[in-house]
Amino acid sequence: MSNYHLPRKYPAAQVVSMTAQDEPLPVVVAGAGPVGMAVALGLARRGIPVTVLEAADQVSFGSRAICLSRHSMEIAERLGLAERLEQVALPWVGGRSFYRDRPVLRFEMPHSPDAVRAPMVNLSQSELEQVMVDALQEHPLVTLHWRTEVSGCAQTSEDVRLDVDTAEGIRHLRARWVVAADGGRSQLRALSGLRMSGTSYQGSYVIADIHWPSGLPTERMVWFDAPSNPGSTIIMHRQPGDIWRIDYQLDAADDPAVETTEERIRARITRHLAWLDDDTPWTLEWHGFYRAHALALDEFVHQRTVFAGDAAHLVPIFGVRGLNSGLEDAETLTWQLAAVLAGNASTELLGAYSQERRAAWQHNVDNAAKSTLIMSPGGHGYRTTRDAVLALAGEDAEFSALVDPRQSSATHAHGSPLTWPAVPTAGDGQPGAPLQDRRIRVRTSSGEVERSLGTARGSGWSLLAFGLDDAAAHALAAERERLAEVLAPDEVRALAVGGRVPPGAVPVVDDGALAAALHARPGEVLVIRPDGLLLARLPGPRRLREVAEHLPVGTAPAGPRAESGTVEETALERTWLTLSRALDGAAESDREGLLTRLALLLGRAAGPEEFQRACTTAEAATPEPAAPAPAAPVS
Template sequence: MSTYYQPCSYTPADFDSVTDSALPVVVVGAGPVGMAVALGLANRGIPVTVLEAADQVSFGSRAICISRHSLEVASRLGFGDELEELVLPWVGGRSFYRRHQVMEFTMRSGDTDVRGPMVNVSQSEFEQVMTDKLLAHPLVTLHWKSEVAGLMRDDDSVTVEITTEFGTRRLRAQWVVAADGGRSRMRELAGLRMQGTSYSGSYVIADIHWESELPAERMVWFDPPSNPGSTIIMHQQPRDIWRIDYQLDPSDDADLETQEPRIRERIARHLEWLGDDTPWTLEWHGFYRARALALDEFVHGRIVFAGDAAHLVPIFGVRGFNSGMEDAETLVWMLSAVVHGNADATLLAAYSAERHASWQQNVANAGKSTLVMSPGTDGYRATRDAVLALATSRTEFSHLIDPRQSSATHAHFSPLTVELDDVLPGLQPGDPVDDRRVVVRTAHGDVESTFGNARGSGFSLVGVGLSDAEASALVASAADLAARLAPESVTAVVVTDGACLPREGLAVIDDAQGWSASALGARRGEVFVIRPDGLVLTRTLDRDDLVAVADRVASVDAGSGRTARAGVPSGGDPAEVHREHVWLGLSDAIDQVDADDREGFFTRLALVLGSQVGRREFDEAIALASDPVPGELAETPSRLGETPGELVAD
């Protein structure tokens, strides 16, 4: 029996227009991003009205992979516990070329991590948990079946015209947050267009109910015998729901391929090839094209764009949903400061700059993954296939197939981030701070907790190795900062291996295991200022710098963004960086060469490169290039056994 989630429908809203005065904030779109914004603002005492065109949460899995950082956001917004009761954790995955395993990855996960690197749960269920929180919040009003049809703007407000089942309504707001998705009506009404790249690859997305014993991991098959020439991705979800994505050939008729009989046929072939005859049912399906697009600016007057309404990233690496949750958390504390009068509107320019830069970070990784998953040119298709063939016997090429899973982005070059005078080890201003398990000292003894719980959901001042007198000064600084940023909380935290005692207004973390040195890279006496969204604003030994934090938040110089500095390591294994450079450069070169001259191009390239290595290395390279997949297996396995890994015991 299927356990596929079926959302309930809500009663269409009937409400009065509000035009004489202005509501503080109207959020357009009750998807994950819009609801996260609404919850975050309401938790800071700001009444929020949410408009949703549908009468239920989204149907279908849609985004299923939730990152560790998004789980932290959920915890800070107050629905982390409910969410974690539903999810299915996973830590890695495998990729196959035909029948050969060519890549296996495990995401970073340590004993002190509070949460695993990634979990799976349908977007529909994620949204339902958020909806239940919104409906119970006294400062949130959620209007179902309320579609924005028009906009009127002036210097200090925005009026939205709304189509309801009871007629047209108008709401005037000081600020409007547009979080209405990739087909944003708000973006259209504002006369804005996103810029960037649309990739040629198309994917069918399907959810099936299938009681399989395959592991909960990301599995990808390139050119599988079940669907030659295609790429197939599989993910397990809770309650025996499996997500299957498969690529269509450019010559395929998309209208035909997205009909249920054809989808069933494709999936059945793959499951049969996997050797599993367990009955299954098709529950939901969709269609997807990879795009990397964004607005040039995310703030337009008093309309602020977030999530897919502001930017789109390719599906590979699961960055769309997770980057949208980052958008929401960053926007929440910044817009709250503006609404409460603790900052002027230039702070939102920092939001726009930071989140556009984060989109670029995501595109840099997701774009590379897309060039592997769905190469759109002859050059990238040729090099992708060559990398896959080589990776069957030369594991050093496997990293090029890595999906580059979503991770928290940085704000190194934000106009809000305070640049350091010296290059220091450890966390840099703009870096995200991972949550981890810690021991917190209390008046009643040591208690196992987390760094996130100790520092709270607002600003935090984290001092390392402070004396009692310095700890008292830190508490006073936190109180002064809180008075200026209210209702934003400011928590004083001391990380120490000494005898610093807990007291009112101070959380004390026992640092006997040396966390401050390993994770923070901290100097004794140093203070880290951490923003509500978990990013380091600055780190300093100078207490006067703490006084300046409120001034920096209150009025941001939007043109003061940092630039990259020499001496800051870029990271990455040099050999892997070089191979990536070779892959990208060769792909582009192939696309630039006349199609009739490609054989000549490769011959000339081989002669030039061959003359630069020794005879033995050249002979080995010739042999490998001649037979990259030694002992090619038969096209159809007799049976896979329990897992696809048994395919590849060659």
């Protein structure tokens, strides 16, 4: 029997109109999706009242975004949600890909023994949203209005005036700030006259949830040119409660209106499960339709309206970056907007939010674009090279790297105006990089206990100090208090790794592993933002005064910074993309000629022996002709 998640219905809100004499609401959030609710909960936990408007009368229905990254679960912990989510989510670390019935890739995401959580967990967006709704309704500073949609918006230098369509008619609200988290079809974006720019891809996918008590492992499984559905790419993920998410690609000639009928969806899924030789009964619970987009606004802050999540940017689903990047948006925006609302920072601080998060979108798109060209190639050239890569991956493991899904990981802020000058370190130790959570030991009154670094440093600002002497410990205590006044409403927590422990600091017992991982030297202080990004590395605590001076106005001291940059391409990736573009540009009658001329030129450069080995490998990788799809009854 299926235990598929059915959202609860909520009654329509009774909204009272505000007048020009009423004090504006501090923040109105449009959209009770994961991003909007993360913003609301983050602000409320900082003592700021929030009003949330949601056009629907329930959370979303269906799995939608199902993969939460390790970093997103760290965000959930800082929002007080992680314990509830971990009780139901399914962790996983890797997956397998097949070309027809041949394995071409087995991958595992980075997962060290010191890691606190798995790289990914699976949980339907519907269940995630329900957990978030429950948390919002428990918080006294959050007002959540169902069946309320923004229908008009006007901004002044002091506030935003909203017309809200409710079950009882139009109501009028005023807010100091509005957060537009109302999704890919954002009403606030349309009312503001804004358009996103970028790329829309040709491929389209049907997505479906089925209840299927299968014994297959919890991993990402992909079939290219699946024998059950020749020409199609199929993706499978296990969710909690024996629910499986199946995504499959439609052919360009397919009619989406026909292929999204339940009859066609059941037939396709039946064929694939039959090919997997599993006759376990299953039921279709939900289905949807998807096209890949890589679009974004040029700026995410427009006067007193701030855009986040899909309202600000769209990324292809491959690599599961949409929801995860949206939660990053929410956490970065939350601490910055809270500082502005508290009067401890200028509105210029929000310029850093816009710059950082649009750069993060570009980073995600650069990665997702390569995955999209493998998962859903558009033109003839890209499809030809994709199929060639898949065939070669079965013979040469180096080509498997091109099939890697490039799963989502926390984005950086190296080029942010807030990030302090670059220092000669790498990885976690570089200013602007996310600080990875890890297991540590802290000293308490009852002895040493194991905790995570994230739990020890809390949800606000933190100072991670290494090997302080007496004078430096005294200076850190004084500067921490001064910094806490400037950065309110967030707290500032100090952690002392070895050396002298300042009053009020958390003593961290380290055998050298943490210092080595962060390339930290004795006396050094690392300043960590509430969203887990490393703001600065300081040679000593006295330079914390500069943080107090520069941060509220949205700048860092002058000096060289690491470039935001785009994702670097390997030589093999450049070769694949160059050849794809060349084939796309060739006349249809000259494609074979182009490849022959290219082979002769490369053979001359490589030499006869190397060219002979390449020809032998290419011949061995020639795929067998695709078998006809097996017939299957409609279930």
